[in-house]
Amino acid sequence: MLLFFFLATLLGATTAQAGILYPTIIKKGEHLRPQSNARRSASHGGEPCKSWQFAIETHNLIDWKTVPNECELFVGRYLLGDQYAEDSKVVTREAFKFALSFNKSYDGFDIWIFAIDETALSNLPYYASRGFGTEPFDSKAFDKWVKSEDAPALSWTLKLYKQLQLLGYKIVFLTGRREYKREATHDNLLVAGYRNWEKLIHKPSDYNGSALDYKSDKRQQLVDAGYRIVGNVGDQWSDLLGTNHGTRNFKLPNPLYYVI
Amino acid sequence: MLLFFFLATLLGATTAQAGILYPTIIKKGEHLRPQSNARRSASHGGEPCKSWQFAIETHNLIDWKTVPNECELFVGRYLLGDQYAEDSKVVTREAFKFALSFNKSYDGFDIWIFAIDETALSNLPYYASRGFGTEPFDSKAFDKWVKSEDAPALSWTLKLYKQLQLLGYKIVFLTGRREYKREATHDNLLVAGYRNWEKLIHKPSDYNGSALDYKSDKRQQLVDAGYRIVGNVGDQWSDLLGTNHGTRNFKLPNPLYYVI
Structure with missing residues (x-):
């Protein structure tokens, strides 16, 4: 209950409003109402570019061509700020624990x-x-x-790369x-x-298929040559979906482009 | 260049520092350095709970048992604030466009x-x-x-559900x-x-397998009965991975729990 009041305060409700904050969002037989623009404030409003980022990173949005113009600043701040590194740290640390x-x-x-690109370099x-x-x-x-x-x-990524080599894994780019x-x-x-x-492994200069097929084919050749794909680290879902995609996959953030 | 200065200012650098902000993050032959805790500030520092959320939603972190204690407030604010609805809106809108x-x-x-759970209700x-x-x-x-x-x-989700029915789709829970x-x-x-x-479709009360196998099996039965799975909406990766997972999948946010 203490947490609830703390939360309500943080969400911008006054103490008097706090008691009704939760029921105004959820009432029996009613829906969780998305709040209208009018009720948003800069400090805690739903941020469309954040949702765009959620949608691309979870592969809900596919085949997108460019970052929306209104998200240029958001993406720039993310990449030049600390969150990009923090997100990458959590992913690579999880990869290391698995390895x-x-x-x-x-x-x-x-x-x-x-x-x-956007994984190693x-x-x-x-x-x-x-x-x-x-x-x-x-x-x-x-x-x-x-x-x-x-x-x-x-x-x-470089840190993970070196850790994996110390553990005795071979790395295939x-x-x-x-x-x-x-x-x-x-x-x-x-x-x-x-x-x-x-x-x-580079893509043949005359290859015309999708990234997903190209990477799946090359992984098949690795498996045919006797390799076991333990882990697979990429920034695109086309790196991680398809066949022989590895015992565990690790998706690094990339809000810059989508590779088909 | 104007954007760069705007960015640098937003990132907390003074005009005098702005010229060196970018090179301190990236130098030729050097790495993108994750900044230390000491250099973070509350306004733009890397937020560990945000990275945890990124990691679970992208399926980098799997089989997790509970939300980290230090992220209770973060998760509460996310779910009671506007961002959860905004993220759900972007996903369901994309699903509707595809449908x-x-x-x-x-x-x-x-x-x-x-x-x-956490998709329809x-x-x-x-x-x-x-x-x-x-x-x-x-x-x-x-x-x-x-x-x-x-x-x-x-x-x-309810809005999408109704839209899909109007378009002539049948819904299977x-x-x-x-x-x-x-x-x-x-x-x-x-x-x-x-x-x-x-x-x-409910899970048999004596079923002991994984959610992924259970849902794959039931989808196979649907396909065997002549249904075509056009779309698949869930909040767990075990809803969306596996076999016969649908022409397109849509992953709603769920930072509350992980279903194996």
């Missing part, structure tokens, strides 16, 4: 798969100057950025970047701090 | 599956008085709550509630505003 508890074989065939320096995903994808400009080899590591980006990607991974990966 | 665009057969066999009145999921599940107390038939509809709760559930659905469902 630690998993009954490994120590024969060199227990692997973890990592995506590259961050393209935030590129997207920060281009409206945080609100602008349509510009493949020429992005190719130029990739060639610069300037993408920094996402530090929580499986990326949607096409073959012609192999050299730049290889060098960028090294500069960013990644070492001793088992494989770096 | 509208889907090429229906109008033969009575295009169905949508709905879960019940809200148990928030129950959980609000029990620490918002921080307390271990108490099946006796919960049974008593179910028997009260007092659970309100989640209003965005597929719930983890066991058979002995059928009468109370049936009556509660009516009181809450749900009408004319096609089926209400």
Whole structure:
């Protein structure tokens, strides 16, 4: 009850209103009423961009082309602020706990798969100057950025990568970047701090299928070669759905773009 | 650049600091550094409970037993505030858009599956008085709550339910509630505003398997009976993963509990 009053106070109700706050939201035989815009205040109102983020990260919204213009600032604040790192920390820490508890074989065939863009490497320096995903994808400009080899590591991913290697896992990078980006990607991974990966799998330059099919096919080839996919870390649902997707999957946040 | 300064200001940097904010987060060859606790402030610091919510809703964290004690207030504010309704609105609106665009057969066999607890009906009145999921599940107390038939509809779900029926879809409720709760559930659905469902499928009282297997099995029976599962709406990943999970799935928020 004490908590209830504390809550009611936090929600902006006065002490006099507190007793009726809860019943105004839920009454017997009535519905949980979404409150109208008029009743929202900046401090605790429903934030449409937060809901957009919830919807994309849970794969409720699919095939979206660009970040809504009204969410540019929201996405920028998220990525440049602390929450992005905090979210990534919780995910990678959970991945590490799983890796630690998993009954490994120590024969060199227990692997973890990592995506590259927005998983191992961050393209935030590129997207920060281009409206945080609100602008349509510009493949020429992005190719130029990739060639610069300037993408920094996402530090929580790099930490997990090193922990997994210490535990005896091999790492396979499986990326949607096409073959012609192999050299730049290889060098960028090294500069960013990644070492001793088992494989770096690029998409054939003439591949026309979906990311989901491409990644499923490549994982099948890994399984056929005797590897066991213990974990799979990506920022896109197309990294984690499909076949042979690993004993456990880990979804890192990415509010910048959707890969089909 | 103007946006950048606006952003930097919002992130709490002074104009003098703004020029170095971005480079301190990302430098060539360096990592995106998660900022230490010491550098966080209440206004924009990484919020661990937000990250916990991200992790459970994206199925990075699985098999969790209770809400962390330190997140009781966070979960309470989320559920009693506007964001829960806003998130549900975005998801159900997306479901409606999909239902509208889907090429229906109008033969009575295009169905949508709905879960019940925290999808069709809200148990928030129950959980609000029990620490918002921080307390271990108490099946006796919960049974008593179910028997009260007092659970309100989640209003965005009810709206979607009615829209789908108007579009010509049939609705099948597929719930983890066991058979002995059928009468109370049936009556509660009516009181809450749900009408004319096609089926209400309860879990056999002696079923011992996982929710995922139970729901997959029941969906298989629906498919065998000629139904086409167009959409599937749930609050648990065990509602949406597995086999025959529907052409599109819709994941409503539920930070209260995890069903295995």
